[in-house]
Amino acid sequence: MAMQVELRVFATLRKYLPDHPLDRGVVVTVEPGTTVGQLITKAGVPLEKVKIVMVNNRHADLDQQLVDGDRVAVFPPVAGG
Amino acid sequence: MIVERYARNLGLPGWTVETQRRLATAGVLVVGAGGLGSAVLPYLVAAGVGRTGIVEDDTVEITNLQRQVLYDTPDVGTSKAEAAARRLSALNPEVTVTPHRTRLTPENAAGILAAYDLVIDCTDNLATRQLINRTCLELGKPWVHAAVSEYYGHVTTLRPAGPCWHCLxxxxxxxxxxxxGILGPVAGLIGCLQATEALKYLTGTGRLLVGRLLVWDALRPGWEEFSYRKNPDCAVCGNRNIPVPPAAD
Incomplete structure (x- = not known):
């Protein structure tokens, strides 16, 4: 049965999800067993632009399998100072 | 020590003359004197950090002035490290400010960092952050990392016991x-958090942002905290026997 997860993008990754609301993420419907990396690709964010991944506010990696209701946050490399 | 100068420090709960003395004997190295450094440096110097070093080899450019509020228009074309040191020494002549007019390199990093108790990352590139991470692990020094981009900024504090910057x-x-593009006050806001972490570390006040990435998104707007742990397979810190300094988390 399909699941719904939330994807939030930060900093320069926002440009890949122009419909991303300012105050929350986008809800994506995925199949069970979908990984974080597959979610990011399905949403249209280039994986090579992603530096840090968090699931439910905890550090995760691209191979982590998602469960219904997960909240995924992805960050690009941020160099500015 | 001029008690009047630090009266609002000394009025803080838990802050004694001894606390202020600890600050006066401490050394902090700020790597980069741009948007983050423009916020970090005045607050460290004003609070009474005894020795503040500035690693910066750039000169002030007109495009810096939109956010790098440590500099004035007549400073354009002059050394950032020198201009910053002049401004900061005027802010608090009771402390020492040392400009290091160089880039941090693998050849000079250990020699410069060794003289300080804490490093603050205000750089504008990932290569220098990797160098700070590795050198701090080798020397057993804590550091405060931050980075900004557009309307976004984050900050976290790293201790030699880990997790390290590569774990994250x-x-x-x-x-x-x-x-x-960087919205100027976003850099200032994040730099202020770095200064706060530094003063807390040096005085043993409160908890630190160790293993915690604090994120500010000015568009949303909102703060959010994310956690990360030491990666036992980390190629940089995973198998090291890193000395753990006695400071409190």
Whole structure:
């Protein structure tokens, strides 16, 4: 049965999800067993632009399998100072 | 020590003359004197940090002045490290400010960092952050990392026991250009948090942002905290026997 997860993008990754609301993420419907990396690709964010991944506010990696209701946050490399 | 100067420090709960004395004997190295450094440096010097070092080899450019509020228009074309040191010495002549007019390199990093108790990362590139991370691990020094881009900024504090910067950011060392735009007060806000972490560390006050990435998104707007742990397989810190300094978390 399909699941719904939330994807939030930060900093320069926002440009890949122009419909991303300012105050929350986008809800994506995925199949069970979908990984974080597959979610990011399905949403249209280039994986090579992603530096840090968090699931439910905890550090995760691209191979982590998602469960219904997960909240995924992805960050690009941020160099500015 | 001029008690009047630090009266509002000494009025803080838990802050004694001894606390202020600890600050006066401490040394902090700020790597980079741009948007983050413009916020970090005045607050450290004003609070009474005894020795503040500035690593910066750039000169002031007109494009800096939109956010790098440590500098004035007549400073354009002059050394940032020198201009910053002049401004900061005027702010608090009771402390020492040392400009290091150089880039941090693998050859000079250990020699410069060794003289300080804490390092603050205000750089504009990932390569220098990797160098700070590695050198701090080798020397057993804590550091405060931050980075900003557009309307976004984050901050976290790293201790030699880990997790380290690579545990959070992975091993990819691809160069990332500085962002084309940074909202000035976002850099100031994040820099103020770095200064706060530094003063807390040096005085043993409160908890630190160790293993915690604090994120500010000015568009949303909102703060959010994310946690990360030491990666036992980390190629940089994973198998090291790192000395743990006695400071409290």
């Amino acid at each position: 950011s992975g091993m990819d060392t691809a160069a990332e250009p500085p962002p084309s």
